[in-house]
Amino acid sequence: MSAPGRRSPLAWALVLCAASLLFVLLGVCVGSSGWQAWADMARDPVAWQIVWDIRLPRSVGAWGAGALLGLSGAVAQGLFRNPLADPYLLGSAAGASLGVCVALALLGVSPASLEWLAQIGLTGAAFAGATGAVLLTLVLARGVQHTLRLLLAGVVVGVVLGAASSLVLLMQPQLLQAMQGFLLGSTAFVGWSGCLLMLVVWSLCMAAAWWFSPVLDGLALGESTALSLGLPLAPMRLGLILVLALASGTAVAQTGLIAFVGLAAPHLVRSVLRATHAWLLLLSGLMGGALLLAADLLARALIAPQELPVGVLTAVLGGGYLLWLMHRQSASLPGGGA
């Protein structure tokens, strides 16, 4: 791997796109019934359905969710000038869990009388919960001016909403199993509509984040410098937080809680090149997509025909690579961390 800055961001973007494309092609071929489905596609309608309706949407969906998480991770890290920031920082994970929990509890009590809820489904409930939690954080922090206040409000919202879901689960322990499924995170049930939604949301969020990215470059130099540059800090921050909420909420709603992609993707990008935030945001998205897609592939292939939870793999892979990166950099730069 080259030292930071040797290759242009555009070249890296192309490399990541090519890798993602390769992974999608591989993803179409690998599954519980092995390569065979791919070979039989032309003759066998079931093989066609497996490839076209299950493998392809789940591969594209894994990419989309990873891209959303990578983008929101980069936004969060830039916005809070904190390398530990991740997409769930402002309480969206706890909010999504609570949304799913409450929806399950209501559905469990009387499924048919709440048909509207079944219509919106758990996906909608998770999204509403995630964005609701971020808005609540905004309200509690009384706006976006104060970074520390936002962070603390996010922590408080996360803890309180997490406790609220625990309370609901305590009252309705039969929901525990269903909740466990959500918390593990899975790309297995993403359909074409989910894919389309994630890609559209990613494009919109990416465009908005690109537009707002000068504020992240300014913030990297410190809050007072950013102000002295004449940037409209407050509205642009608000815009970025909405991007964060929308992107992470959409990903969580479609795939459940997938850990570490949002945290690791921006770090991986920064480890290979230095660029303005506009590029960093784009590349983090592409990196997140490639990362989750690769993890999804491995999750399917490692113990086929069984499957590993993809969240477990992202944690092991992303965490392992990040650790290696950290030690390599601290070894080459005495006294300087990652």
Place this chain on the structure above:
Amino acid sequence: MIRGRLLFLGLLLLGAGTAGAWELRDDSGQTFQLARAPQRIVSLLPSLTETVCALGECARLVGVDRYSNFPESVRALPQLGGGLDPQLEAIVALKPDLVLASAFAPGVQRMRALGLKLLVLEPRDFADAVRVVRVLGQVLAVDTAAAVVQGMERELRAAAQAVPVAARGKTVYFEVNPGPYAAGPSSFVGQMLAQLGLRNIVPASLGAFPKINPELVVRAQPDVILVGDNEVDDLSKRPGWGALVAVRTQRMCVFGKQDSDTLVRPGPRMAQGAMRVAQCLQRLYPGPA
């Protein structure tokens, strides 16, 4: 509340005019109909697997979830993940004409979208288990359902009669897991205990499977404790529990994994679980039944 839900969800036979032209509402509120009896069935819930086999149609199963372990023959079938992670690809590849799943299984909507014929059943108690036998008998177009239900009811009566006189009216605590979560009177375990003439120390107001304060058990001093074999050694180490008469005198019914399956699965073997409890009581309270 639960009663009302069950009534609502109960088998609604609509327009049963011509033979074969029937439909019912399943436990997800969806209308379900089948043109002909299914021949390739995938079951994603152990109790539903057991019900299909109890109806004598085990041979129609082509795949089960990884927790289905009874009867022995289903272990040879392809395992299609668990309730939490049904493996869509493997299920689709088996080309089932019926998939049995529980309402909370993730991917239920996705399986419907993939064109799989899905019947969602959520048995929670004895009445549910009986209802599921009837529904599946109808869906599979077999006439064994009535006999299976009669058998279940007969076994349950036999279990109730097997309880020694000395044990009737005793107070019991049924521990579901070391949370401690208890089985309340409205749960299917609680209903079964009531059928056996036992009194639950957990008040009905706490719900089906409440997480209780360990103090509650110490205060209530149950005559008998029912617990799984992997937790039984811990009971005496819990603060204050060592002084419980039931713990000191070993008035406990300890269940292994096999017995637990019959006790906690609302399926056709529920009455066998009741019989295990009755047999344990015979051991603890020798005397005439």
